Amino acid sequence: MSLTVVLIFVGVCALLGYRIISAVPPLLHTPLMSGMNALSGITLLVALASLKTSGAVSLLACTAVVLAAINVVGGYWVTDRMLRMYKRGSGKETEK
Amino acid sequence: MTHYLVNFLLPALITAGFLYGIRLMQTPHTALRGNRIGALCMLVAVLLVLWQYGLFGRPMVWAALITGSLIGLRMAQRVKTIQMPQMVALFNGLGGAASAVVILACLNLLVTETWWFGWLVSALALAVGSITFSGSLVASLKLEGWITSKPMFFRGQTFLVRWMLYSTGALAVLAVIDKSPVALYAVVACSLLYGVLLALRVGGPDMPVIISFLNSLSGVAASISGIALGNLLAAGVGALVGVAGMILTQIMCRAMNRDLLSVLRGFKDYAGSPETDNTQAAVSGDASSEASARLTADDIPRLLREAHKVLIVPGYGMALSQAQQAVKDLMDALEKGGKEVKVAVHPVAGRMPGHMHVLLAEVGVDYDQLFDMAKINHEFAETDVVVAVGACDVMNPAAASTEGTPISGMPILKVSEAKAVIVCNLNEKPGYSGVENTLYREGHVIPLWGDASETVPEITAALTQQG
Numbered sequence: 001m002s003l004t005v006v007l008i009f010v011g012v013c014a015l016l017g018y019r020i021i022s023a024v025p026p027l028l029h030t031p032l033m034s035g036m037n038a039l040s041g042i043t044l045l046v047a048l049a050s051l052k053t054s055g056a057v058s059l060l061a062c063t064a065v066v067l068a069a070i071n072v073v074g075g076y077w078v079t080d081r082m083l084r085m086y087k088r089g090s091g092k093e094t095e096k
Numbered sequence: 097m098t099h100y101l102v103n104f105l106l107p108a109l110i111t112a113g114f115l116y117g118i119r120l121m122q123t124p125h126t127a128l129r130g131n132r133i134g135a136l137c138m139l140v141a142v143l144l145v146l147w148q149y150g151l152f153g154r155p156m157v158w159a160a161l162i163t164g165s166l167i168g169l170r171m172a173q174r175v176k177t178i179q180m181p182q183m184v185a186l187f188n189g190l191g192g193a194a195s196a197v198v199i200l201a202c203l204n205l206l207v208t209e210t211w212w213f214g215w216l217v218s219a220l221a222l223a224v225g226s227i228t229f230s231g232s233l234v235a236s237l238k239l240e241g242w243i244t245s246k247p248m249f250f251r252g253q254t255f256l257v258r259w260m261l262y263s264t265g266a267l268a269v270l271a272v273i274d275k276s277p278v279a280l281y282a283v284v285a286c287s288l289l290y291g292v293l294l295a296l297r298v299g300g301p302d303m304p305v306i307i308s309f310l311n312s313l314s315g316v317a318a319s320i321s322g323i324a325l326g327n328l329l330a331a332g333v334g335a336l337v338g339v340a341g342m343i344l345t346q347i348m349c350r351a352m353n354r355d356l357l358s359v360l361r362g363f364k365d366y367a368g369s370p371e372t373d374n375t376q377a378a379v380s381g382d383a384s385s386e387a388s389a390r391l392t393a394d395d396i397p398r399l400l401r402e403a404h405k406v407l408i409v410p411g412y413g414m415a416l417s418q419a420q421q422a423v424k425d426l427m428d429a430l431e432k433g434g435k436e437v438k439v440a441v442h443p444v445a446g447r448m449p450g451h452m453h454v455l456l457a458e459v460g461v462d463y464d465q466l467f468d469m470a471k472i473n474h475e476f477a478e479t480d481v482v483v484a485v486g487a488c489d490v491m492n493p494a495a496a497s498t499e500g501t502p503i504s505g506m507p508i509l510k511v512s513e514a515k516a517v518i519v520c521n522l523n524e525k526p527g528y529s530g531v532e533n534t535l536y537r538e539g540h541v542i543p544l545w546g547d548a549s550e551t552v553p554e555i556t557a558a559l560t561q562q563g
Binding site: 005009014030037038057058 | 149154156157180198308317321329331335450463
């Protein structure tokens with residue numbers, strides 16, 4: 001993968017991300033942040049890939065896999081737990 | 097062709113999936129689905145990498161993956177909602193650490209005699225990853241209360257922090273020019289120390305800013321490690337996280353009327369808060385109290401009975417005294433009496449962006465009733481009763497009337513405009529900023545000092561007895 005392609009891809013992601021993330025309301029900022037947090041564990045992919053690459057120190061690479069996996073699984077689970085708590089309509093029924 | 101498919105098209109598709117997931121996070125009723133789509137995309141991405149590099153048959157890989165997943169799962173299941181900020185901070189740190197460690201693991205691949213770019217990205221990823229790790233760890237410990245949540249200052253600290261940052265930069269440059277691995281290790285050491293010093297100086301209410309910032313850094317670290325090792329997906333998605341963190345940092349800074357640099361420099365103000373202009377504030381407070389007779393706790397049943405519109409203002413104190421359920425009960429009782437009840441949330445009311453929303457959602461408060469400062473601030477004037485629970489600085493009129501204090505210029509909830517205000521705070525001591533709350537002296541404000549988990553039910557009881 002040429003470096004230019006990677007850098008362009010990074011730029012496109014940042015721009016699209018900016019547009020989409022700006023529209024997330026404060027109500028959902030905590031779940032957004034913890035979801036993004038889980039997403040930052042994407043290094044997991046790099047860590048896994050490096051396990052195959054010759055020359056990489058596999059003990060270190062395994063450590064990275066463990067750390068990133070905690071980040072990914074924990075992050076998504078905690079976000080899920082939080083979002084399940086958001087609900088609407090409990091008060092609505094009495095009004096009607 | 098397959099090469100193109102695996103290396104470009106599939107990562108691009110998976111990224112699109114992540115983006116779609118985040119888009120669903122824009123509304124509360126689709127957010128859960130959005131998060132699950134994100135998790136699914138992550139699973140697909142991991143399987144793709146495992147398949148691409150033929151790692152399915154490696155026990156070590158599975159051992160590492162399963163160990164990490166189980167630890168993450170256990171942590172996520174056990175955490176309480178009030179601990180969410182430190183949990184997020186801790187996960188941030190782990191993400192940063194993973195990015196730095198992966199670079200260390202691949203160092204002999206990245207740093208070759210000829211390729212200066214490899215040295216540059218290695219140095220950057222190591223520095224950002226290490227700062228994220230140590231900074232997040234300290235922030236997490238501070239939030240958990242293992243380290244004092246007050247900003248810590250010692251002699252020569254400013255000098256040391258600045259010196260650490262400069263030397264990290266200088267060492268990174270040295271590593272690139274000199275191609276010296278020793279310099280790279282020194283970068284790690286300096287960055288780790290810098291992260292610790294940086295986070296130590298930031299105090300409780302500024303935590304939303306620093307956590308958002310570290311969140312951003314963890315993404316940047318992942319992105320750089322992706323760029324370094326030619327992983328398109330990690331590079332792009334990391335950038336996404338970096339941008340998200342930056343947006344939240346910006347929002348938090350604006351809500352406190354500060355800029356990021358002043359946050360990172362630390363708040364000396366808190367250590368030695370300048371004298372507030374008490375006389376001036378006191379005069380304005382007395383004027384209103386003399387005009388009408390001072391309200392007392394005895395008036396509460398009458399006030400609530402006659403009220404049509406009640407606003408609740410929660411603060412971090414509500415979380416500390418675990419009064420969320422009591423607040424929810426009060427809201428239910430008020431609604432039963434046919435009153436309009438809304439919750440007004442200041443952007444920096446908790447310890448992370450959106451913290452109050454999660455705490456109230458946990459006890460079943462309808463998210464339609466939660467309103468942000470910008471949307472609700474004009475409604476205070478037409479409000480009969482405000483019930484503030486554990487909030488202080490976010491509604492301190494001194495933010496507008498005084499200068500040179502940590503909260504000067506910070507936009508506040510205009511609580512004082514309401515006809516009556518009931519304050520359920522622990523005591524009359526100033527909030528975290530150290531600035532005396534002039535609101536307490538106004539005639540239409542009824543302070544109920546004490547643990548909010550006891551005082552709020554008292555209000556509810558007063559209301560139900562009358563009704």
